[in-house]
Amino acid sequence: MTKKRVMKMTQFTVLSSLAVVLAMCISGPAAQAASSGVAAIEKAAKENKYLFIFFWKEDTQQSRVMRSVFQTALAKLTDTAQSVEIQTGDPAEQQIVTRYGVSRAPMPLVLAIAPNGAVTKGFPTRFDENQLQQAFVSPCTAKCMRAIQDRHVILLCVQNGKTQFNQEAMLGVEAFKADPQYAQTTEVVMLNPADNVEQSFLKALQVDPGTTMAVTLLVTPPGAPVASFEGAVTKDQIAAKLNSAQSSCCPGGKCCPKK
Amino acid sequence: MRLRTLVLRELFERKSQLFTSFLAILLGITVIVSIKNISYYSEKAVAREMDSLGANVLVLPKTATLQDYYSADMQGDTIPEEYITQLAVSDLAGLDNVSPKLSVPVQLQDKTFTLTGILPKNEFQAKAAWSGAGVFTRPIGCGASVGMMGSDDKKTLSRKQVITTLEDNEVLVGADVAAKLNLKDADSLELLGKKFTVIAVLPQTGTVDDSRIFAHLHTVQDLAKKGPVVNAIEIIGCCQEISAGLVDKLNRLLPEAKVVTVAQIAESQIKINRMMSNLSLMFLVIIVCVGGASIANYMYANVYERRREIGTLMALGADSRLVLKVFLLKALLLGGAGGVGGYVLGTIAAVVLGPQLAGVPVLPMPLLGLAAIGISVGLTLVASYFPARRAARLDPCATFQEV
Amino acid sequence: MLRMENVCKAYAHRGRLVKALDGATLHIPAGDFVSVVGPSGSGKSTLLLMLGGMLSPSEGRVLLEASSVYDLSPSERAKMRREKVGFVFQTFNLVPYLSALENVQIPLFLAKMEEKAQKDRATSLLERVGLADRLDHKPGELSVGQQQRVALARMLANDPAIILADEPTGNLDPETSQQIISFLEEFHAEGKTIVMVTHDPRAAKRAKRTLRLQNGTITCQNV
Numbered sequence: 001m002t003k004k005r006v007m008k009m010t011q012f013t014v015l016s017s018l019a020v021v022l023a024m025c026i027s028g029p030a031a032q033a034a035s036s037g038v039a040a041i042e043k044a045a046k047e048n049k050y051l052f053i054f055f056w057k058e059d060t061q062q063s064r065v066m067r068s069v070f071q072t073a074l075a076k077l078t079d080t081a082q083s084v085e086i087q088t089g090d091p092a093e094q095q096i097v098t099r100y101g102v103s104r105a106p107m108p109l110v111l112a113i114a115p116n117g118a119v120t121k122g123f124p125t126r127f128d129e130n131q132l133q134q135a136f137v138s139p140c141t142a143k144c145m146r147a148i149q150d151r152h153v154i155l156l157c158v159q160n161g162k163t164q165f166n167q168e169a170m171l172g173v174e175a176f177k178a179d180p181q182y183a184q185t186t187e188v189v190m191l192n193p194a195d196n197v198e199q200s201f202l203k204a205l206q207v208d209p210g211t212t213m214a215v216t217l218l219v220t221p222p223g224a225p226v227a228s229f230e231g232a233v234t235k236d237q238i239a240a241k242l243n244s245a246q247s248s249c250c251p252g253g254k255c256c257p258k259k
Numbered sequence: 260m261r262l263r264t265l266v267l268r269e270l271f272e273r274k275s276q277l278f279t280s281f282l283a284i285l286l287g288i289t290v291i292v293s294i295k296n297i298s299y300y301s302e303k304a305v306a307r308e309m310d311s312l313g314a315n316v317l318v319l320p321k322t323a324t325l326q327d328y329y330s331a332d333m334q335g336d337t338i339p340e341e342y343i344t345q346l347a348v349s350d351l352a353g354l355d356n357v358s359p360k361l362s363v364p365v366q367l368q369d370k371t372f373t374l375t376g377i378l379p380k381n382e383f384q385a386k387a388a389w390s391g392a393g394v395f396t397r398p399i400g401c402g403a404s405v406g407m408m409g410s411d412d413k414k415t416l417s418r419k420q421v422i423t424t425l426e427d428n429e430v431l432v433g434a435d436v437a438a439k440l441n442l443k444d445a446d447s448l449e450l451l452g453k454k455f456t457v458i459a460v461l462p463q464t465g466t467v468d469d470s471r472i473f474a475h476l477h478t479v480q481d482l483a484k485k486g487p488v489v490n491a492i493e494i495i496g497c498c499q500e501i502s503a504g505l506v507d508k509l510n511r512l513l514p515e516a517k518v519v520t521v522a523q524i525a526e527s528q529i530k531i532n533r534m535m536s537n538l539s540l541m542f543l544v545i546i547v548c549v550g551g552a553s554i555a556n557y558m559y560a561n562v563y564e565r566r567r568e569i570g571t572l573m574a575l576g577a578d579s580r581l582v583l584k585v586f587l588l589k590a591l592l593l594g595g596a597g598g599v600g601g602y603v604l605g606t607i608a609a610v611v612l613g614p615q616l617a618g619v620p621v622l623p624m625p626l627l628g629l630a631a632i633g634i635s636v637g638l639t640l641v642a643s644y645f646p647a648r649r650a651a652r653l654d655p656c657a658t659f660q661e662v
Numbered sequence: 663m664l665r666m667e668n669v670c671k672a673y674a675h676r677g678r679l680v681k682a683l684d685g686a687t688l689h690i691p692a693g694d695f696v697s698v699v700g701p702s703g704s705g706k707s708t709l710l711l712m713l714g715g716m717l718s719p720s721e722g723r724v725l726l727e728a729s730s731v732y733d734l735s736p737s738e739r740a741k742m743r744r745e746k747v748g749f750v751f752q753t754f755n756l757v758p759y760l761s762a763l764e765n766v767q768i769p770l771f772l773a774k775m776e777e778k779a780q781k782d783r784a785t786s787l788l789e790r791v792g793l794a795d796r797l798d799h800k801p802g803e804l805s806v807g808q809q810q811r812v813a814l815a816r817m818l819a820n821d822p823a824i825i826l827a828d829e830p831t832g833n834l835d836p837e838t839s840q841q842i843i844s845f846l847e848e849f850h851a852e853g854k855t856i857v858m859v860t861h862d863p864r865a866a867k868r869a870k871r872t873l874r875l876q877n878g879t880i881t882c883q884n885v
Contacts, residue, residue, distance in 0.1 A: 101385055103477075104341065105341065122389020137391075145394075151384070260767035268759050268764075567755060572772075573716070573743075575772060576740050578740035
């Protein structure tokens, strides 16, 4: 090999090493920013699927057993759900661990995240395939759960073409939502009482699916309905119920059961 | 010469006799006053605690004594923070306001304070979501307070509510702490090597919370190097009957912990108070019997000793009403002195010993003074009535030489 | 002034009936000085106490200024003693825990006199009996003679019309006895009626007349 060739090879080696190093420098942070958890959440939301996150801390017998159950169950749910496994000690996943506050939770832990970002169920320590099915909720339920988790008040408007006083109810709801005092913290969710998918939700809220009147429910964190208005409702009525719920110890001020 | 002079001169003539009979009344009244005084303040303290905490349920380490909770025993055992998650995902009603606490001592300006780690409600409620859609069917928990985003009045932190949000480097300081360290909102504070910002000085509550500094539970765990543990989990309720029902369910959910209601804690104190009340009643009966007999005995002896004097007074023109007055006035003065002396001594004993015996500050009770004097005077008058009547009916001739 | 009409006094003593006075009748006009003599147990003190409204008779009447003493209520009799009768006792009967001045103040206090006036009158009475320098002394700090003089001053406090003296010199030496009797004579000269029980013949002689009491009856009266 001539001296010239050797010098050219050396230059090439040095330059390519520098290029590799440069490429690594550019791509490294980018790679760290996209944790598998965050990516999984975004992907599942995009595809309108549930995301089941398997959190684990240490490779214990319990973790291995539950992981196996988890993987078997999720393999059967690929149409409706996706999964990801996250070790709580992994520095790349701290954003997810902090977001869902699982650093001190009993492990292993499975959280089910609806496409809209609401946590619909948590399964600490142990679970089976059937229990994982309970994580799937109706769209309205998911919307309401998301609102509650954001610590918002929900005005759930149960109405369709067959119910009466729809507009009157909506006037009150919109007036309430428009009020600057409540605007940032109020979610309005529409619910068709005839929708089959929402029947269990209606039952849970104790609303008659065959209602002939528009029903407006005021739901506040931690989640139970505080008030129910049939037919027309005004902003002041809603505000009054909200204030009394915030100031009293329990509904109606009567805390103890009647003897 | 007045009736009072006649009585007082005679009273101090034979001091040893006077002293022994007076002592019985004095000691008895002292004991009754001190017991009643201490139990009044003890009962008031219990009632105040019951009022604000009566419906609360406490989850404590199995080995914790009930006193540990109130003395914020920081050397005691701990329970895993995991229990909070278990409570959050359980389907038990009434677990909406949960307040876990971890307390550690901290030194500031050569004074010792308590740094208490608390979990903001938003973090607990986030876990409540893990119980799923059932959250919509659970009835509003007794003691649950509706906490929306934006309803973040940090100053309303008290035992009835929990703080909604709290950042890692934020603290709330109790009223007494702020006064001692001259702190106000937005001041800086260094605790265990970490800098904090005071986001609020809490209003006076008259409880141990006034001498605490509150920070995020996880921050305190990290600073104290204790790991994910807490001293106690307080579940805030508002109905004692419902709380009592919850205890069994919680015991089944957390078999490794001790679950008690504040009412149960107070029960032992209430029992002590009741016992003290019965004791004071018993003392009262003893005083009445023994003290009364002692006074009566002294008076009878006094009448006998002074029979010649009584006869002379009658010879000089005193009627039986005056003789009766002489002896009853003497009884009144004895009783009054016994009542006043007993009240003073009893109050001093209560103020000094009350904090040590009952753990509560004790203040004087003027009404008790009236009662003490009333009992003492009543007792001496009743005990002296028959001796005085005998004196009034004395046959003066029998007291003179040769009838 | 003083009258006894058929007065009898009997009392039970160890199951037996003892007659202290048996049908005693006497009249003591105002300004009289009478000594009552007799053996021990003859009823002298009984007679004196009865005259002073201190002992009610079993039978008969005792009259003071024509009103029956024992028809008065006990409080009326006490008032009568306060206003009209002064007693002097053999054993002085001073209140041991009061000073000489306070002892003399007692009758004045019983008569509801104002305190300053009590003090002034008591002081002047004690000065009269020669005890101006012993006002604050208690009986235990005085000689027997001095004690009896305090008793005399006390007796005079309400200016009684009648003085009933029961063995006033019984516990005194002859010289002091003379002193006391002289005082009584002085009081008599001022118009007071004195009835003195004594077993001392020399003291008895100093009276205007002597009554003898034997077995409950007045057997001899000198006029």
